[in-house]
Amino acid sequence: MSADTILVNARVHTLAPEHPHCDTIAIGGGRILDIGDTGLLAAHRDGSTEIVDLGGATVTPGLVDGHMHPIQGAETTMGIDFGGITDFATFTERLRAEAECLGPGEWVRGWNLDYALFAGRRISADSIEDAVHGLPCFLLFFDGHTALASHAALRLAGIHGGREFTDSSEIVLDSIGHPTGELREHTAYALVADTAPALSAKRLRKRVREILYRIAGTGLTGATVMNGDPATFDLLDELEHSGSGLPVRLMCGLGHQPGSDADTVRANIAARDRHGERWRGGLIKLFLDGVIDTGTAWLYEPDTQGMGGSSFWPDPGRYAETVRTYAEAGFQVATHAIGDRAIGAAIDAYLGAGVRAASGAPHRIEHLECLAEHDLHRLAAAGITASMQPLHMQWRAPDGSDSWTSRLDPRRAALAWRTGDVLRSGAPLALGSDWPVAQYDARIGLAWARLRREPGHPDAHVFEPAQRLSAYEALCGFTTGATRAQGDTDLGSIRPGNRADLTVWAQDPLAVSADELVHLPIHSTWIGGTRIYRAEN
Ligand SMILES: [Zn+2]
Numbered sequence: 001m002s003a004d005t006i007l008v009n010a011r012v013h014t015l016a017p018e019h020p021h022c023d024t025i026a027i028g029g030g031r032i033l034d035i036g037d038t039g040l041l042a043a044h045r046d047g048s049t050e051i052v053d054l055g056g057a058t059v060t061p062g063l064v065d066g067h068m069h070p071i072q073g074a075e076t077t078m079g080i081d082f083g084g085i086t087d088f089a090t091f092t093e094r095l096r097a098e099a100e101c102l103g104p105g106e107w108v109r110g111w112n113l114d115y116a117l118f119a120g121r122r123i124s125a126d127s128i129e130d131a132v133h134g135l136p137c138f139l140l141f142f143d144g145h146t147a148l149a150s151h152a153a154l155r156l157a158g159i160h161g162g163r164e165f166t167d168s169s170e171i172v173l174d175s176i177g178h179p180t181g182e183l184r185e186h187t188a189y190a191l192v193a194d195t196a197p198a199l200s201a202k203r204l205r206k207r208v209r210e211i212l213y214r215i216a217g218t219g220l221t222g223a224t225v226m227n228g229d230p231a232t233f234d235l236l237d238e239l240e241h242s243g244s245g246l247p248v249r250l251m252c253g254l255g256h257q258p259g260s261d262a263d264t265v266r267a268n269i270a271a272r273d274r275h276g277e278r279w280r281g282g283l284i285k286l287f288l289d290g291v292i293d294t295g296t297a298w299l300y301e302p303d304t305q306g307m308g309g310s311s312f313w314p315d316p317g318r319y320a321e322t323v324r325t326y327a328e329a330g331f332q333v334a335t336h337a338i339g340d341r342a343i344g345a346a347i348d349a350y351l352g353a354g355v356r357a358a359s360g361a362p363h364r365i366e367h368l369e370c371l372a373e374h375d376l377h378r379l380a381a382a383g384i385t386a387s388m389q390p391l392h393m394q395w396r397a398p399d400g401s402d403s404w405t406s407r408l409d410p411r412r413a414a415l416a417w418r419t420g421d422v423l424r425s426g427a428p429l430a431l432g433s434d435w436p437v438a439q440y441d442a443r444i445g446l447a448w449a450r451l452r453r454e455p456g457h458p459d460a461h462v463f464e465p466a467q468r469l470s471a472y473e474a475l476c477g478f479t480t481g482a483t484r485a486q487g488d489t490d491l492g493s494i495r496p497g498n499r500a501d502l503t504v505w506a507q508d509p510l511a512v513s514a515d516e517l518v519h520l521p522i523h524s525t526w527i528g529g530t531r532i533y534r535a536e537n
Helices: 039-044 072-076 088-100 151-156 186-193 201-216 230-240 262-270 316-328 340-353 373-382 390-395 403-407 419-425 442-451 471-477 480-485
Strands: 005-008 011-013 024-028 031-036 050-053 058-061 063-068 108-113 137-141 146-149 170-173 179-184 220-225 249-255 279-287 332-337 364-367 385-388 429-431 502-505 522-527 530-534
Touching (some): 031 039, 063 442, 063 480, 088 108, 137 151, 146 186, 151 186, 179 186, 201 230, 220 480, 220 522, 316 340, 332 340, 340 364, 390 442, 429 442
Parallel strands (some): 005 050, 011 058, 249 279, 279 332, 364 385
Antiparallel strands (some): 005 024, 024 031, 146 179, 522 530
16 A cells, blocks of 8 residues: 655654564554555555655654643643742742733732742732732642632632532631632632633633644643543634644543532533544543642541541542443543542542443543552552653652652652552553643653653752653653553554554654753654644754
8 A cells, every 4th residue: 555654764663562663654544554664665655655754863652641731721821930939039029020010900820839939838818918019819839739819819709708619629717717818729719710811712722722732842742631621622623623733632531520510410421422633532530639738638647737638529439429420421530649548549439330431441540649559459450540740759859848748757758659660560551741730841751750850960869769760661651651541542652553643853762861851852743644743954
């Protein structure tokens, strides 16, 4: 059969054990026709075949981020990016500079706040009131689990005291019952976020498209999107049918909260099979706990401040029922479970509902930041996917003074991001970024998975060295691991019949050091045999 495109003069890591290397790839009808050497030219070339000389560049299966929020991120990354700022004076200076540019009634927005900013100080509206000049202000912490609102923002949102939520969300109050400005978990902070002016549909579309193109430019060809609703699917449809389509393949989850009603279930089930050319649904995303940093992760034993005893669901039994409802309706289920007890409860629920979705893919657990030994073995025995983000260790301090480590005793902190143990146990592993929580650039994610320390700083502290992954294992986490987690059997490796999603690197990502990898140029990305991104020059 004649090829549409033949890539020649490449160093190819197929990640297919039966044929691990080749130098030529023939592509036709969006799929890989054949792999081998230049002999393929004689077999598959005709007058219309495009021959692309890659000049010795390295080809791997397309990188896929196993967990990110590119669409929600278009909204939550509005305003000042506080990434890397841990000094309170610099933080308030930035706020002041922003507030001075705004008129009355305009909102100060910011994201990517580090908990370290508030070490030894309360997360409070009072602490920013002077800097924001009394303007409404909404700031989101890097993990998307905590927000800080100014007094004016609280007033505009009608928040004057506490409130009961259908999940573990909380309006934090001071000793006399006034809101401090700290809002824990989405249902609480959405009250303020939804009061702030929203992007118009047109601007949202534009921002999402820009973000997806930036993502493609870092070598990604796909991602699992961990939140959405049927309106998100409408947006993806619009993006796909305008301009040049989606620059990354997306599997997009639908959300269900503890307070969601039967209408949500009906709407989600009705949207289950919606898809476009490069996106599809079929996934439900649930939360079973929050984050360790604020005491909202669900732990077998309380954290060092006596917290961690409750799940995101007031009745965890309802979570298990919800898993069953969606599994029976044909969905794959992904559950956010960070604390050891949340992970154990997610495994229980999956075992109860049947660990495989109708698609054949196992259900999946997201994050697994503190994984108990007995649950590691249960995870592996059941074949449940562990979807992890080792680059989230960038917020840990070597001396254990950070909010994550200090909330756990040393015994449990040693069970952090057990990527090496997960692989050794035989459980499937997918890697990702959770952007906008951390950088979407998979080269950074790969480097953290390999190094477990800050890339580019060889002297930096290495967290749990035994959990480091080899270059090959890390690459598998962002390719075969992430695509299998989605239930895709024809992606993630370069073999005849598979869809031709490829990442082309200036040099071999398996041969360069992890410190160099973060600067390794991406030559091009390809989806279904179409070149999506190409580096200039
Ligand atoms: Zn996430």
